[in-house]
Amino acid sequence: SQQGEEDPQALSIQEGENATMNCSYKTSINNLQWYRQNSGRGLVHLILIRSNEREKHSGRLRVTLDTSKKSSSLLITASRAADTASYFCATARNTGANSKLTFGKGITLSVRP
């Protein structure tokens, strides 16, 4: 079953605008991760935020985590056409160094030049 539910399912913005994508989940987690997928092939890991963290930054990416609401958001600032892709959130329930991730269905982001 899907743990993460992303919102919206699809997002279309103009280049230069910010893109905000949300993810909600149902059970307690150890960490939450965001991935990007181009052309329906392999996913690329973007950022990981642990359950005891509230916000994290990486370049133009900002991710927040609210464990009380069981939700996370991914913000991409100053979007570029090359950011066009599908974005997935994934949750890890276990504390081990390697643990099974449960993925949501993804958000399709289109950035218009």
Added chain:
Amino acid sequence: GAGVSQSPSNKVTEKGKDVELRCDPISGHTALYWYRQSLGQGLEFLIYFQGNSAPDKSGLPSDRFSAERTGGSVSTLTIQRTQQEDSAVYLCASSGQATNYGYTFGSGTRLTVV
């Protein structure tokens, strides 16, 4: 190798035939995962290998699906008596001990059952 390698990249097979999909993880990664993704859908967990522990097979959809990981490295996912609903992209990923880097995915095998 430098990344996770999957082969073949594309496979077309006739309904009822068996197929084998291969995954070569990043050297030294102790965990290996198989997922599948149907058109426009999220990733469905299939099976997870962690070191020498018994694999977590809880996601395998039927007994037609099996996987093994030899020598803690290369893994093979086998689908017997393929059905049209098995058509999907099969993704393999591996991860190491550092927990900040998530999974590294291969490019997947696109399986089409005709």
